[in-house]
Amino acid sequence: MPNPSLPRQHGKRQDPRERTKNFDEVAQGLGKEEALLEAQRCLNCKNPKCEAACPVNVKIPEFIALLLKDDLKGAASKIMETSLLPAICGRVCPQENHCQGACVLKEKFGPVSIGLLERYTADAARGAGLLAPPKPAAETGLKIACIGSGPSSLSCAAELRRAGHTVVIFEALHDFGGVLRYGIPSFRLPRAVIPAEVQTVKEMGVKFINDTLAGPSLSIEELLKEYDAVYIGSGAGLPTMADIPGENALGVYSANEFLTRINLMEAYNFPHTATPVRAGKDIIVLGGGNSAMDAARCAARLGPQSVRVVYRRSRDEMPARAEEVENAMEEGVVFDFLTMQKEIMTDENGRVKGLKCLKARLGEPDEKGRRKPVIVEGSDFIIPADTVIVAIGQKPNPVIPRSTPVLKMTAHGTIAQDENGATSIPGVFCGGDIARGGATVLLAMKDGITAAHRINKYLHGKIKDIK
Amino acid sequence: MTKNEIINKTDLSASISEFEIYAPLIARSAKAGQFIILRLGEKGERVPVTLVDWDADKGTIAVIIQAVGKSTADFNAMKKGDKFDTVAGPLGAPVEIKKYGVAAVVGGGVGIAEVYPIARALKQAGNRVISVLGARSKDLLILEERMARMSDAFVITTDDGSHGLKGMVTDAVKSLVRQGEKIDAGFIIGPVPMMKFTAKLMKELGIKPYASLNPIMLDGTGMCGCCRVIVDGKVRFACVDGPMFEASNIDFDNLMLRTGEYKQEEKLALEGLSKDHKCKIGLH
Missing domain, CATH: 2.40.30.10 (Translation factors)
Structure with a gap:
């Protein structure tokens, strides 16, 4: 019998004082016993609100029920009916906004720790050799090229392969995973998890090609000669800078550069690795999103005296996950809310020596309903610093659009789509941040899966036309 | 293969x-x-x-x-x-190859290798190509023969005078103009100070300068923003907006500053693991 009043399991976490000395995973997940206790809390609702709230509609009560029957293999397979990247989803999905936010136990007992259960199921099943990728449908003989190997392209490729198509992924970098690899730090998503999930998709039969620039070296037009459809999931890799004086000083990084040096190139091991990073003693991160939290928390692990986040609104308006803000605070990151950057001050060597800021107060809500910051005139003050990391947003990567002039773009630099997710080139679809302009891993995955269904539909239409 | x-x-x-x-x-x-x-x-x-x-x-x-x-x-x-x-x-964006008229290609050091394909393309597009190659000394000068084949006129300068004219590429550009060459555009690739002073000179001489910038890069695909340069007062990404930019108004001093950012680390990497290196995260 379900027992929602059992104590909610949160899993062990690395102590904040210890974890700033390493890049190991902070949340350590659930053991078997804890997972089974937590699973007992699920009411197995007839009309599960959690499932409806999940962007990829994971069959949550069903996998939890299988877990309770000690059927690890069945539970993992159940998750993989709708999401082929369970170990990643279980870690980086903002469950509080989706499944756990909708759980009926939320108010009275606290929601079932669905994310931790998903993660446990994926890790334990994989560890025991029970995580079997779904068997693809009969071969269709149709070929699809997926550009990028981030969450959207990876999800799209896996779904298309499940439907029996031949799928090839083209990645521009040397390693697979896209933003999961270069953007998300190992203390949130351990490096071993990404290749493990990629391996599952490979075992389904998806072919992975790295170091290849679709667009410049393999045009979309050429791809369409060899493939029946193309999915562009090339992401939002183009940092937005703050457009303030001093932005090209020594010691100023975009969050992407800082995170890429650390996450992809493992600069924290320099000179054992070849790429260095120069984080100073007093580090300021501009912005209030998840990248800002990732950058601040990476910075906190490089032995600084201080890490401060400068954000122009208040804590309530922060786009970052609440959990990540708490993690950062626990790790000693200080937040300067209602503070606007005005100028990066430099010393005689061209290096950052401080950030000139202005105080702000909250004004009227903007078109998205978030209250706009209003500058308090004459409130200038300086925060001393030797490093500034700009984490205020992303624009879509321009490499494919610029090499594909016929591809219709929006005014925001994203690829234009019709209501079916199709681009202006027949047979070419897109999703994730190249279509959204900077969103979350989960929305990117959702786009990839949705696009796979649309591509299926498109290809079936095409087959009918031929017949 | x-x-x-x-x-x-x-x-x-x-x-x-x-x-x-x-x-x-x-x-x-x-x-x-x-x-x-x-x-x-x-x-x-x-x-x-x-x-x-x-x-x-x-x-x-x-x-x-x-x-x-x-x-x-x-x-x-x-x-x-x-x-x-x-x-x-x-x-990166390809260099715009068209008929400029008389095009000077100026290469310094290993920059000669980088300016060579541009000289070739400009020649094929029907330009009169004048090459100015600079090196510290004779044994550091590369691609002399290949550049000569792509050039209608050809000048070599070395810092020590061991080959060609003793002096800088800027001296050669000045004397070419004095000799009556009407140069329409200049394509400059080499060390940052050489590009800075050649671009400045060309601007003064009424020649439209272009320079290929070499900031530190990481991914090279527009993703990281490490290669920020300041052109006409605006921040541009050399990897996707360049590397070649119209050079009348490039902040070369900022480029020089930023390319030197990891000098100490480069030295450390070259010397191997230094004995007094203390690992912050307890790896050894």
């Missing part, structure tokens, strides 16, 4: 080598002014290198590398038959 394999390697000087690499996808799409990323070893650095030549039929590309740091020294220690782990490209 397998992908990323070194088909041929020629030493052009003690520290400069030319590589022919099998990379068919890049070979058939490369254009003058573009670059590739090379990487060697699992934890290797991503190093941007300008494309010097390419042969779509053979599927090969050519690059010229000067050993200036750990990674480039490792590259130059490779032999025929060895393979790079990453050969990715072509990256």
Whole structure:
């Protein structure tokens, strides 16, 4: 019998004082016993609100029920009916906004720790050799090229392969995973998890090609000669800078550069690795999103005296996950809310020596309903610093659009789509941040899966036309 | 031949080598002014290198590398038959090749290798091509014959006077103009101070200057923003907006500053693991 009043399991976490000395995973997940206790809390609702709230509609009560029957293999397979990247989803999905936010136990007992259960199921099943990728449908003989190997392209490729198509992924970098690899730090998503999930998709039969620039070296037009459809999931890799004086000083990084040096190139091991990073003693991160939290928390692990986040609104308006803000605070990151950057001050060597800021107060809500910051005139003050990391947003990567002039773009630099997710080139679809302009891993995955269904539909239409 | 394999390697000087690499996808799409990323070893650095030549039929590309740091020294220690782990490209915007009229191509040091494909493309587009090549001394001068073949006029300068005129490329440009050459556009690639002063001179002489910038890069695909340069007062990304920019108003001092950011680390990497290096995260 379900027992929602059992104590909610949160899993062990690395102590904040210890974890700033390493890049190991902070949340350590659930053991078997804890997972089974937590699973007992699920009411197995007839009309599960959690499932409806999940962007990829994971069959949550069903996998939890299988877990309770000690059927690890069945539970993992159940998750993989709708999401082929369970170990990643279980870690980086903002469950509080989706499944756990909708759980009926939320108010009275606290929601079932669905994310931790998903993660446990994926890790334990994989560890025991029970995580079997779904068997693809009969071969269709149709070929699809997926550009990028981030969450959207990876999800799209896996779904298309499940439907029996031949799928090839083209990645521009040397390693697979896209933003999961270069953007998300190992203390949130351990490096071993990404290749493990990629391996599952490979075992389904998806072919992975790295170091290849679709667009410049393999045009979309050429791809369409060899493939029946193309999915562009090339992401939002183009940092937005703050457009303030001093932005090209020594010691100023975009969050992407800082995170890429650390996450992809493992600069924290320099000179054992070849790429260095120069984080100073007093580090300021501009912005209030998840990248800002990732950058601040990476910075906190490089032995600084201080890490401060400068954000122009208040804590309530922060786009970052609440959990990540708490993690950062626990790790000693200080937040300067209602503070606007005005100028990066430099010393005689061209290096950052401080950030000139202005105080702000909250004004009227903007078109998205978030209250706009209003500058308090004459409130200038300086925060001393030797490093500034700009984490205020992303624009879509321009490499494919610029090499594909016929591809219709929006005014925001994203690829234009019709209501079916199709681009202006027949047979070419897109999703994730190249279509959204900077969103979350989960929305990117959702786009990839949705696009796979649309591509299926498109290809079936095409087959009918031929017949 | 397998992908990323070194088909041929020629030493052009003690520290400069030319590589022919099998990379068919890049070979058939490369254009003058573009670059590739090379990487060697699992934890290797991503190093941007300008494309010097390419042969779509053979599927090969050519690059010229000067050993200036750990990674480039490792590259130059490779032999025929060895393979790079990453050969990715072509990256960057191609140089606009059209009929400018009289085009001066100015190469300094290993920049001569980078200016060579531009000289060739300009020549093919019907320009009168005047080449000005500068090096510290005779034994560091590369591609002399190949550049001569692409040039209608040809001047060499060396700092020590061991070959050609003793002096700087700017001296050569001045004397060419004095001799009556009406130059319409200049394409400058070399060390930052050389590009700065050549661009300044050309602007004064009424020649439209273009310079190919070489900031530190990481991914080379627009993703990281490490290669920020200031052109006409605006921040641009050299990897996707350049590397060649109209050079009347480039902040070369800022470029110089930013390219020097990791000098200490470069030294540390070259010297190997220093004894007094203290690992902050307790690896050893």
